[in-house]
Amino acid sequence: xxxxxxxxxxxxxxxxxxxxxxxxxxxxxxxxxxxxxxxxxxxxxxxxxxxxxxxxxxxxxxxxxxxxxxxxxxxxxxxxxxxxxxxxxxxxxxxxxxxxxxxxxxxxxxxxxxxxxxxxxxxxxxxxxxxxxxxxxxxxxxxxxxxxxxxxxxxxxxxxxxxxxxxxxxxxxxxxxxxxxxxxxxxxxxxxxxxxxx
Amino acid sequence: xxxxxxxxxxxxxxxxxxxxxxxxxxxxxxxxxxxxxxxxxxxxxxxxxxxxxxxxxxxxxxxxxxxxxxxxxxxxxxxxxxxxxxxxxxxxxxxxxxxxxxxxxxxxxxxxxxxxxxxxxxxxxxxxxxxxxxxxxxxxxxxxxxxxxxxxxxxxxxxxxxxxxxxxxxxxxxxxxxxxxxxxxxxxxxxxxxxxxx
DNA sequence: GGTTTTTCTTGACAAGTGTCAAGAACGGGC
DNA sequence: GCCCGTTCTTGACACTTGTCAAGAAAAACC
Numbered sequence: 001x002x003x004x005x006x007x008x009x010x011x012x013x014x015x016x017x018x019x020x021x022x023x024x025x026x027x028x029x030x031x032x033x034x035x036x037x038x039x040x041x042x043x044x045x046x047x048x049x050x051x052x053x054x055x056x057x058x059x060x061x062x063x064x065x066x067x068x069x070x071x072x073x074x075x076x077x078x079x080x081x082x083x084x085x086x087x088x089x090x091x092x093x094x095x096x097x098x099x100x101x102x103x104x105x106x107x108x109x110x111x112x113x114x115x116x117x118x119x120x121x122x123x124x125x126x127x128x129x130x131x132x133x134x135x136x137x138x139x140x141x142x143x144x145x146x147x148x149x150x151x152x153x154x155x156x157x158x159x160x161x162x163x164x165x166x167x168x169x170x171x172x173x174x175x176x177x178x179x180x181x182x183x184x185x186x187x188x189x190x191x192x193x194x195x196x197x198x
Numbered sequence: 199x200x201x202x203x204x205x206x207x208x209x210x211x212x213x214x215x216x217x218x219x220x221x222x223x224x225x226x227x228x229x230x231x232x233x234x235x236x237x238x239x240x241x242x243x244x245x246x247x248x249x250x251x252x253x254x255x256x257x258x259x260x261x262x263x264x265x266x267x268x269x270x271x272x273x274x275x276x277x278x279x280x281x282x283x284x285x286x287x288x289x290x291x292x293x294x295x296x297x298x299x300x301x302x303x304x305x306x307x308x309x310x311x312x313x314x315x316x317x318x319x320x321x322x323x324x325x326x327x328x329x330x331x332x333x334x335x336x337x338x339x340x341x342x343x344x345x346x347x348x349x350x351x352x353x354x355x356x357x358x359x360x361x362x363x364x365x366x367x368x369x370x371x372x373x374x375x376x377x378x379x380x381x382x383x384x385x386x387x388x389x390x391x392x393x394x395x396x
Numbered sequence: 397g398g399t400t401t402t403t404c405t406t407g408a409c410a411a412g413t414g415t416c417a418a419g420a421a422c423g424g425g426c
Numbered sequence: 427g428c429c430c431g432t433t434c435t436t437g438a439c440a441c442t443t444g445t446c447a448a449g450a451a452a453a454a455c456c
Contacts, residue, residue, distance in 0.1 A: 012433090028316035030228035033413060044435050046416085055414065107315045114312045117305045117373045118226035127374055153393060158364060158386040165363020166356060175315045176325055188356040195351060195393040210403090231443060242405050244446085253444065 013051050016041060017062040024062070025104025029111045034058075060125045063112055066105070071132040073098060078139050084147040088193050091140055092186035095167060099174050099182060106171050134160035141196050150197040159196055166192065211249050214239060215260040222260070223302025227309045232256075254319045261310055261323055264303070269330040271296060276337050282345040286391050289338055290384035293365060297372050297380060304369050332358035343395040351396045364390065 019041035023032045026040075034055055038045040052058040077094050081087035099106060116126035138156040141163075145152045152159065170185035217239035221230045224238075232253055236243040250256040275292050279285035297304060314324035336354040339361075343350045350357065368383035 008433095028313060030313065031316070034415090035413075045414090046436070047434055049415065049417095050432095050434070107312075111312045111316070113370070114305075114309045115226060115228065117370065118229070118309070123374055127370075130370070154389050155386065157367065157382070158390060161364040161367040161386070162360035162390065163363070165361070165366065166359040168363065168366075169355065169359040172311070172315065172325075172328070176321055184355070188353065188359070191352050192356060192360065206403095232445090233443075243444090244406070245404055247445065247447095248402095248404070 009051070012047075013061060014065060016043070016048060016051060016058060017065040020058055020062040021066055021105065021108060024059075024108040024111065028107070029115050056119075056121045059112070060122065063109075063122075063125055063129060066109070067129045067132060070105070071129075071136050074136060074140050078143045081143065081147065084144055087140070087144050087147055088190055091144075091193070092189040095170070095189060096182040096186055099167075099171055099185070100179060103171065103174060106167075107175070110168060110171070133164070137163050141193070144193055145197040148197050153196055153198045162192065162196075163189075207249070210245075211259060212263060214241070214246060214249060214256065215263040218256055218260040219264055219303065219306060222257075222306040222309065226305070227313050254317075257310070258320065258323045261307075261320075261327060264307070265327045265330060268303070269327075269334050272334060272338050276341045279341065279345065282342055285338070285342050285345055286388055289342075289391070290387040293368070293387060294380040294384055297365075297369055297383070298377060301369065301372060304365075305373070308366060308369070331362070335361050339391070339394050342391055346395050348395040351394055357394055360390065360394075361387075 116122040173181040275288040314320040371379040
């Protein structure tokens with residue numbers, strides 16, 4: 001008996017993951033039911049169980065799928081910047097742009113990361129992704145240090161925590177107050193990044 | 199007809215708020231049902247509707263009640279430190295201690311803050327509390343600057359975002375890996391706080 | 397002790413949920 | 427066109443949920 005085509009099976013799982021991410025970004029984890037997710041897809045709720053063991057497996061698959069989308073977010077900034085000022089400006093602009101363009105995706109990331117403190121099944125995947133996000137931010141800081149001919153003053157983990165904290169505050173403010181707050185994020189990054197090298 | 203005793207009414211609301219916070223810290227927002235909350239109290243689920251309009255009002259009351267508990271967390275550190283090094287050590291120790299002693303409370307704070315991006319009804323209260331947490335952190339940074347006879351290098355908002363990001367990373371790591379990670383938080387604070395003044 | 401008021405319990409209701417499985421619909425092979 | 431396998435729809439099931447209200451229990455008043 002012929003095995004099912006891998007391509008189609010994975011493609012369908014990816015489609016369901018995209019529907020899940022859409023729903024999580026709109027409603028949050030607490031209200032992202034399988035019927036809501038199915039409602040954001042061309043399928044019915046039963047198809048989720050055809051492709052995934054259960055809801056948790058869908059969510060874990062979705063956030064791993066999400067990872068592949070975003071851990072290279074700032075790599076162009078790192079590659080294309082030829083001076084420290086250029087890198088700061090490009091990085092600040094990119095941070096604001098990604099909040100502006102993909103706010104729901106960022107909200108769902110923080111939501112799921114928070115849920116991982118309550119839901120053992122999410123923790124391994126979230127911890128792994130957080131590690132790749134830390135690495136992503138570290139590539140920015142490290143390159144900035146290189147361009148400044150200086151050394152980073154903090155660890156990768158601390159750099160990620162600090163910049164992620166600024167980003168999260170900007171996202172919260174953006175949710176509450178809208179786009180004007182993003183200028184402040186850019187200003188903060190211009191102040192903070194130089195503090196991270198010496 | 200005599201009005202109900204205000205003291206008792208408010209006391210009961212506070213008791214229910216404590217049960218709500220206990221449940222939120224244990225299960226997270228998504229699974230904190232009124233029946234679970236009641237199960238963490240001496241009452242039945244019906245009593246919630248006797249004292250609160252609905253579930254959302256209970257949650258908002260609970261986080262405002264929570265605010266009163268924690269926005270003075272570091273004031274003793276600020277008051278009692280006579281040198282920069284003393285303040286840094288006391289602050290680092292207090293951060294680790296509060297994660298060790300009250301991890302569920304911190305988890306629920308981040309959970310509700312995240313939910314406020316999805317739930318309009320939570321946003322005003324969360325934004326207000328975040329503002330008082332920012333002020334709390336600023337008192338630490340400002341005092342540290344004073345002791346160093348220097349000036350802060352960042353805004354209150356940036357200082358809060360950065361230190362809160364470190365704290366949140368420590369909380370996540372503590373949830374996943376346990377207490378040994380708190381030493382790293384202390385080390386990070388020793389590195390980072392000096393960067394915030396000049 | 398009786399009455400009134402306050403406080404709380406209990407359970408119903410409607411709606412929603414995740415999971416499962418029967419079987420319909422579709423596609424491929426012959 | 428038929429048969430078989432794959433894919434998907436549909437709806438049932440058991441359970442949970444927030445809210446509401448009847449009425450029990452407790453407390454206060456006289």
